Amino acid sequence: MKVAPLFVALVAAALAAGCGTKKGFEKEGFAFGCPIGDQKVSSMSDLVKAKVAKEGSRSPDVEIEEIRCTTTGDLLKVDVVVYNDESDLERLMYKFRWADAEGMRAADEESWKPLLMYGNSRQTVTTIAPNSRARDFKFIVMGQE
Amino acid sequence: MPRQPPPGFRQPVTVVPPPRLPAVPVPRSGRRSRTSRFPAGIALILCSTLLAGCGALRSYRAEMDETLNRAGAGDVAGAIKVIERNNKGDKKDLLYFLELGELERLDNDFKDSFAAYAGADAVVQAWENAARLDPAKAAGQAASYVINDRVRPYEGHDYEKVMLTTRMAMDHLAMGDWDDARVDIKRTHEREAVIAEVRSAEYVRIEEEAKSRGVDPSFKEISGYPVETLETPESLALRNGYQNALSHYLAGFIYESLGEESLAAPGYRNAIELRPDQPVLEQALAALDTHLAAPDDTQCDLLLLIETGTIPGRVSQSFNLPVPIVSYGAIINIPVSFPVLPPDPVGYQPPDVQVDRNTTLPTAHILDLDAMARRALHDEMPAIMLRAFIRSSTKAVAQYEMQKNIAKRQRNREDSVGAVLALFALQVGGIVIEQADERGWRTLPSHVSLARVRLPRGRHTVDVRTTSGTATFDVTLSSRYAIVDVRLLRGQHFVTPVGAPQHDSAASGTLAPLRSAATEPLYARVRTIDLPAPPPPSRRTQK
Amino acid sequence: MTTFKRLSGLATLAVVALALTLGGCAKPKTRYGDPGAVETVTNQFGSTDLQRLAEEMTQSMLQAPVIQSGNLPIVTVQEVRNKTSEYIDTRAITNRIRSSLQKSGRVRFAVDNADMQKQIEELKRQQSQYYDQEKAVQQGRMVGAGYRLSGEITSIVKETEDVKDVYYQLFLSLTNIQTGIEEWSDTKDIRKTTER
Numbered sequence: 001m002k003v004a005p006l007f008v009a010l011v012a013a014a015l016a017a018g019c020g021t022k023k024g025f026e027k028e029g030f031a032f033g034c035p036i037g038d039q040k041v042s043s044m045s046d047l048v049k050a051k052v053a054k055e056g057s058r059s060p061d062v063e064i065e066e067i068r069c070t071t072t073g074d075l076l077k078v079d080v081v082v083y084n085d086e087s088d089l090e091r092l093m094y095k096f097r098w099a100d101a102e103g104m105r106a107a108d109e110e111s112w113k114p115l116l117m118y119g120n121s122r123q124t125v126t127t128i129a130p131n132s133r134a135r136d137f138k139f140i141v142m143g144q145e
Numbered sequence: 146m147p148r149q150p151p152p153g154f155r156q157p158v159t160v161v162p163p164p165r166l167p168a169v170p171v172p173r174s175g176r177r178s179r180t181s182r183f184p185a186g187i188a189l190i191l192c193s194t195l196l197a198g199c200g201a202l203r204s205y206r207a208e209m210d211e212t213l214n215r216a217g218a219g220d221v222a223g224a225i226k227v228i229e230r231n232n233k234g235d236k237k238d239l240l241y242f243l244e245l246g247e248l249e250r251l252d253n254d255f256k257d258s259f260a261a262y263a264g265a266d267a268v269v270q271a272w273e274n275a276a277r278l279d280p281a282k283a284a285g286q287a288a289s290y291v292i293n294d295r296v297r298p299y300e301g302h303d304y305e306k307v308m309l310t311t312r313m314a315m316d317h318l319a320m321g322d323w324d325d326a327r328v329d330i331k332r333t334h335e336r337e338a339v340i341a342e343v344r345s346a347e348y349v350r351i352e353e354e355a356k357s358r359g360v361d362p363s364f365k366e367i368s369g370y371p372v373e374t375l376e377t378p379e380s381l382a383l384r385n386g387y388q389n390a391l392s393h394y395l396a397g398f399i400y401e402s403l404g405e406e407s408l409a410a411p412g413y414r415n416a417i418e419l420r421p422d423q424p425v426l427e428q429a430l431a432a433l434d435t436h437l438a439a440p441d442d443t444q445c446d447l448l449l450l451i452e453t454g455t456i457p458g459r460v461s462q463s464f465n466l467p468v469p470i471v472s473y474g475a476i477i478n479i480p481v482s483f484p485v486l487p488p489d490p491v492g493y494q495p496p497d498v499q500v501d502r503n504t505t506l507p508t509a510h511i512l513d514l515d516a517m518a519r520r521a522l523h524d525e526m527p528a529i530m531l532r533a534f535i536r537s538s539t540k541a542v543a544q545y546e547m548q549k550n551i552a553k554r555q556r557n558r559e560d561s562v563g564a565v566l567a568l569f570a571l572q573v574g575g576i577v578i579e580q581a582d583e584r585g586w587r588t589l590p591s592h593v594s595l596a597r598v599r600l601p602r603g604r605h606t607v608d609v610r611t612t613s614g615t616a617t618f619d620v621t622l623s624s625r626y627a628i629v630d631v632r633l634l635r636g637q638h639f640v641t642p643v644g645a646p647q648h649d650s651a652a653s654g655t656l657a658p659l660r661s662a663a664t665e666p667l668y669a670r671v672r673t674i675d676l677p678a679p680p681p682p683s684r685r686t687q688k
Numbered sequence: 689m690t691t692f693k694r695l696s697g698l699a700t701l702a703v704v705a706l707a708l709t710l711g712g713c714a715k716p717k718t719r720y721g722d723p724g725a726v727e728t729v730t731n732q733f734g735s736t737d738l739q740r741l742a743e744e745m746t747q748s749m750l751q752a753p754v755i756q757s758g759n760l761p762i763v764t765v766q767e768v769r770n771k772t773s774e775y776i777d778t779r780a781i782t783n784r785i786r787s788s789l790q791k792s793g794r795v796r797f798a799v800d801n802a803d804m805q806k807q808i809e810e811l812k813r814q815q816s817q818y819y820d821q822e823k824a825v826q827q828g829r830m831v832g833a834g835y836r837l838s839g840e841i842t843s844i845v846k847e848t849e850d851v852k853d854v855y856y857q858l859f860l861s862l863t864n865i866q867t868g869i870e871e872w873s874d875t876k877d878i879r880k881t882t883e884r
Contacts, residue, residue: 077751132793
């Protein structure tokens with residue numbers, strides 16, 4: 001398996017950073033199924049903070065509620081729940097940025113995908129890693145003018 | 146003697162005919178200071194007339210009649226000379242390039258024809274780029290011009306812009322360059338989209354502008370305007386004045402020949418939507434899959450285009466335009482010239498074409514440029530009228546004031562000759578300035594029909610019935626796809642060489658044998674002018 | 689008096705309007721943009737639609753069991769039929785899907801219909817006397833695809849005077865050529881509305 005050495009590396013990294021097993025987390029170096037490396041993630045909001053980046057001058061008025069990951073085959077699968085907590089319609093765009101185990105870019109930059117959010121509504125954005133080298137990701141959102 | 150306009154009248158009042166010029170010079174009376182204000186105003190108008198004059202005095206229609214007569218008599222070289230003679234300046238305009246390109250085509254000189262079209266295309270592209278950047282602004286210009294239409298730089302009618310790239314594609318086809326034809330055809334449908342964008346923006350602009358000025362820019366308001374020449378059943382049946390089924394069909398054919406099914410299909414589909422209920426067109430789409438999947442059966446898919454007639458030219462004609470003057474609550478009839486399209490009695494399209502004297506092919510009437518020209522003018526009239534209203538309102542105010550002044554002077558038994566003269570000058574100036582724009586690409590055909598057939602490669606004879614007998618020519622087919630374009634122009638017929646792809650890259654599913662070196666020329670120069678009959682009474686010869 | 693004033697007023701207006709039309713044509717600026725940016729210039733099929741449909745289809749296909757199996761299935765891309773009235777080059781969509789799938793390292797592609805002629809030409813060329821026959825490629829060694837990717841794109845266009853609404857739907861399917869069984873299929877759609 002290709003994953004094994006990587007897994008070892010992640011565990012080693014986690015141990016080196018001195019973070020022990022936390023309640024509710026299934027694997028070392030993972031939170032809610034998502035790779036977190038040596039970051040301290042003790043709650044969903046920590047995970048969201050670690051994985052979501054807002055770019056551009058006009059950051060969208062939405063909340064990223066949840067991020068969950070799993071693997072199908074050897075590809076990382078990600079679900080992101082976006083919540084528009086206001087009554088106004090919100091137009092935003094998003095993309096995923098993929099990194100390999102060493103933090104290098106694992107795939108070409110994705111194109112921006114437009115997303116229409118009705119007021120007070122949730123939407124789940126799902127994606128799958130473009131290849132098996134992609135072990136980590138960032139979810140990037142930007143406001144659409 | 147001028148009638149006195151009742152103060153505050155609301156009914157349209159036909160303005161006095163220009164009074165006869167007094168034989169005596171204007172008397173210079175002591176009260177000159179009071180009359181001199183009028184000549185100052187008139188001077189302004191006359192001045193602008195003179196400025197506009199140089200461009201306006203050229204009669205494009207007369208020039209083109211001569212050119213077309215020459216070409217129609219078979220003297221294409223002479224027709225080109227006429228064009229050159231009339232466009233001596235260094236800065237050639239759009240129409241020069243358009244007409245020259247079409248004449249060079251008739252002369253089978255596709256390289257020069259393409260060069261001329263490229264000159265025209267540079268002009269249209271500039272418009273297109275501006276329109277792409279800001280469609281609203283491009284549309285706004287139609288409403289904002291204050292100067293006479295005739296002296297505006299010629300921008301080209303929309304259907305001409307579409308025909309231009311279509312013709313460029315046809316030149317490339319005739320030269321065997323199908324890949325470049327693909328570029329032209331792609332630009333054609335991109336251009337169509339830009340035009341659609343601008344026109345829909347313009348429609349809104351003109352409506353708003355007309356509303357704000359309290360005028361109704363419907364040409365039915367012009368008394369005596371021949372509405373029926375623009376609202377023919379054919380022109381009203383069109384979707385608009387620029388989308389052209391031939392261009393789309395040609396796109397389908399070119400994409401098909403290059404093996405690009407996903408692009409060929411919308412080409413044929415659009416052609417069918419634009420010219421519905423024509424089995425010949427529907428066949429192309431129905432057969433597209435099987436054609437492309439089939440192996441090369443050494444047949445040739447021949448597309449025959451038969452072009453007839455010449456597109457009608459706009460003629461300037463004077464009408465009374467009721468111009469409302471809001472501040473006076475009056476309506477003044479101002480004589481304004483509007484473009485008119487004379488009715489076209491002959492609209493000949495051959496119903497069928499014969500191949501090898503044994504097969505009769507039905508034709509589809511794919512392009513009715515006559516109807517498109519009418520529809521284009523029909524859709525352009527609101528803008529033309531709005532501009533006429535804008536320009537005439539100045540004149541209407543001046544005329545109203547002067548008539549009132551003359552009446553007052555006559556009532557007071559004062560000297561009114563100066564004022565009458567001023568009024569006269571104003572009206573004469575108006576007549577000169579208000580010649581409608583007669584420009585248009587006149588060498589275009591008025592109708593195009595097409596026929597399509599699969600034939601074994603080799604030499605074939607084609608017979609096309611014309612109003613003056615049968616036109617016969619030979620075509621030599623050597624590829625999977627070929628296009629031949631025949632132009633019947635008043636008793637002459639001009640046949641382009643067989644446009645066959647130099648690289649027959651239509652991909653076939655089977656392992657087609659490697660193309661051997663061409664055993665025969667890819668296209669033959671078959672320009673034949675061998676009509677038996679003398680110049681016939683065909684379209685618009687007798688004018 | 690009034691007339692002259694009115695005239696000169698209008699004349700000034702005319703001059704100003706003329707100057708505006710003439711002076712209005714500022715030189716357009718050209719800059720490089722982000723090829724991945726959301727493009728909403730018109731409501732015709734555009735770059736964002738192409739990228740989005742291709743990326744979503746790729747993601748969906750990567751989850752198909754045939755592809756997840758790791759057996760490196762060989763696929764040939766067939767024409768995606770364009771059933772719209774718009775000139776959409778569906779090869780641009782399939783090319784993007786193809787290169788993304790190839791980069792995923794899970795699928796291999798056999799030469800497709802459109803490229804066959806070029807492939808044969810080169811194969812035959814190497815059989816000629818000019819080539820070292822020991823190193824030249826051999827005929828009869830091409831590998832056929834086990835699966836074919838095909839599909840179609842359709843659209844629904846609704847238009848009134850002030851609103852134009854376009855809906856695109858891309859359908860793709862992956863069929864086992866031997867068995868004729870459809871191994872995977874998906875539809876992705878896009879809706880665009882333009883208000884005038």
